Amino acid sequence: MTPCLNAVAMRNTKYQQYYNRTVIEVHYRLAKNLSQEELELRKHSEAGLSSLSVFFVIICSIIILENLLVLIAVFRNKKFHSAMFFFIGNLAFSDLLAGSAYIANIFLSGSHTFRLVPVQWFIREGTAFIALAASVFSLLAIAIERYIAITKVKVYGSNKTCRMFVLIGTCWLMSVVLGGLPIMGWNCMEALHECSAVLPLYSTRYIFFVVTIFSIILLSIVVLYVRIYLIVRSSHQEAASSPAYALLKTVTIVLGVFIVCWLPAFTVLLLDTSCGMASCPVLSLADVFFGFATLNSALNPLIYTLRSKDMRREFLRVLCCWGVLRCGQAAHPCMLPLKSTSSMEQCTNKHEQQAMPIMQDCTTCV
Secondary structure, three states: OOHHHHHHHHHHHHHHHHHOOHHHHHHHHHHOOOOHHHHHHHHOOOOOOOHHHHHHHHHHHHHHHHHHHHHHHHHHOHHHOOHHHHHHHHHHHHHHHHHHHHHHHHHOOHHHHHHOOHHHHHHHHHHHHHHHHHHHHHHHHHHHHHHHHHHOHHHHHHHHHHHHHHHHHHHHHHHHHHHHHHHHOOOOOOOHHHEOOOOOOOEHHHHHHHHHHHHHHHHHHHHHHHHHHHHHHHOOOOOOOHHHHHHHHHHHHHHHHHHHHHHHHHHHHHHHHHOOOOOOHHHHHHHHHHHHHHHHHHHHHHHHOOOOHHHHHHHHHHHHHHOOOOOOHHHOHHHOOOOOOOHHHHHHHHHHHHHOHHHOOOOOOO
16 A cells, blocks of 8 residues: 555544544553543543532523624624724624633533533534634734724725624634644644643644634734823823723733633643653642633623723613613613714724724724
8 A cells, every 4th residue: 555545544543533422531541640440430420510610600601692782783883893893793703603612612521521422522622722712813804904003094994894704704714723623633632642731632732723823812912002002192192191001901901811810721731741640630620720711701892891981871762772670760771872982992993083084984993
């Protein structure tokens, strides 16, 4: 048999293992350093949720509801039908999927894990990776859009829509590719010594690659927002004015929450690439760190939308129209016009009106 045919045969054999349920048992026992008795205990444990899992299910439900509210607000109000709000809507959609994927992950974990075949396991983990990656890439897309809008004003009006779709499309394409690499073949099913202790069918090289990508994204967001702040500050004569510092406050909140939520998960994943379960018992708490990282999806709507008075008013309008809130007829939020803007939006408007006339229609600063 020729080398090419040998490679094809080996690959076909590998993909056939995607439907072998015993593969998961073998990988979990070796990667997590379990004895046969411990493995059997996990397989036959009660299917009920722990208190921690119930807590994360509640958090994910909140994530779904608040991001659904953002999407409805953007869809209902034509004032929000602009490029920047579409990016916020894209972020909300990715966060909504992240919450949904994490709930599914919780209900398919524990003893249910050993009832899955590898292809189902890859879909379970890959969906969560795609959703969380889309959320992170959306943050980067927003930073890129803001930076281009400020520094490339001459082309902003002509290709704004095209750039918006390119950035959003690239965000999801990269997320699907990144989350789908393991099921496409980059896994450790033929190299048990390379398996992750946290995600036993994933290769540690793939884990290191993902952490590297997210670290580059974090650095890029930091650089872009620092540049945005410096440009905005240099365009104001009163550099120490409250709008300028309001912008700095928002940027600090965004970066701070991103780092606080993701740093523990990144740290655990980095440990996973160089440390086994026996020598690094902290890896057994990886689910807690991943759950904490998911909180970023709950905080994103607060950071990117609730600092806008217009968005807050639209939230109230939607909640009142749904009957969730009791609103007086004289000041019914469904009937209130959206006129005023937040200090953050005034900061952006003032900057753009002075230096960038083409962008006077933009009313959001992130």
